[in-house]
Amino acid sequence: MKDINLQEFCKELHIYEFGIAPWPLPENTKTILYESNPCPFTAADVEERLLGTTEFTPKSAIVCLFPYYVERRGPSNLSRYTWATDYHLVINEYLKKLTEKLQKMDTSAQFSIHCDTSPLADRYMAYLAGLGFYGKNNCFISPKWGSYVVIGTILTTLEFEPNTPLDQSCMGCNRCITACLGQCLGHDEFKYDTCKSYLTQKKGELTVEEEDIIAKTPLVFGCDVCQEVCPHNKDIPTTPIPEFQSVEPYINIDELDSLTNKEFKAKYGNRAFSWRGKKILIRNQNIIERK
Known part of the structure; x- marks a missing residue:
């Protein structure tokens, strides 16, 4: 979209890392995402993970990373991603503000916000958007923020040029x-x-x-x-x-x-x-x- 400066919008909203994944997803996505024994917290139906939304037909996926690393001081009995306000609430608020800005630029545009609670394949889409790579620990890794990131996605009828995956991978130290x-x-x-x-x-x-x-x-x-x-x-x-x-x-x-x-x-x-x-x-x- 030539008239929409997504970089500027994200900067204003303090969204520090974002990229565009193609939509629909590539044809080989089904094979890549298929698991014979998926975790119950992940949608088992691969088709469901490819849909994203049934409300409209998206043309782009805006994928954003939200880093959450804070150095530990004192004892901890909780995983680091739960130390602060629930990331679902935080990310939804940031992405809602971004969609409001985009809506003002194109009142006919449609949006749906996704953050972990939907079946969307968020890590794979972040990879396609050029935001990082998979680690052997099954985590998504950003070159700048490490694996301490959560992912939020906006599916939209607006059409943006997709990014390409990074030419970088886990160092494989095991x-x-x-x-x-x-x-x-x-x-x-x-x-x-x-x-x-x-x-x-x-x-x-x-x-x-x-x-x-x-x-x-x-x-x-x-x-x-x-x-x-x-x-x-x-x-x-x-x-x-x-x-x-x-x-x-x-x-x-x-x-x-x-x-x-x-x-x-x-x-x-x-x-x-x-x-x-x-x-x-x-x-x-x-x-x-x-x-």
């Missing part, structure tokens, strides 16, 4: 594979069912083996081990996003017992770990203390 608590990396497919991050969010009874994996670190929600050992995360800058700079890395699990579910939601509803409820967090803490 540190993440070696360090992984559940040894879920380094296989033909990501073995989500032994990933600590998945297990800390899994409902129902856990096996002894699953509890052993959870107990290997103090985190009651998520896991950052494969990111902490990754050389691509060395000396990355602190997030420039104000909403991600004020952090609470630790949650007092003893306090949760005295909170009703309503009180828990009122206090922690704006945090990314709250969607699973307090019982899962208490269970995980009990496992860690018991082991």
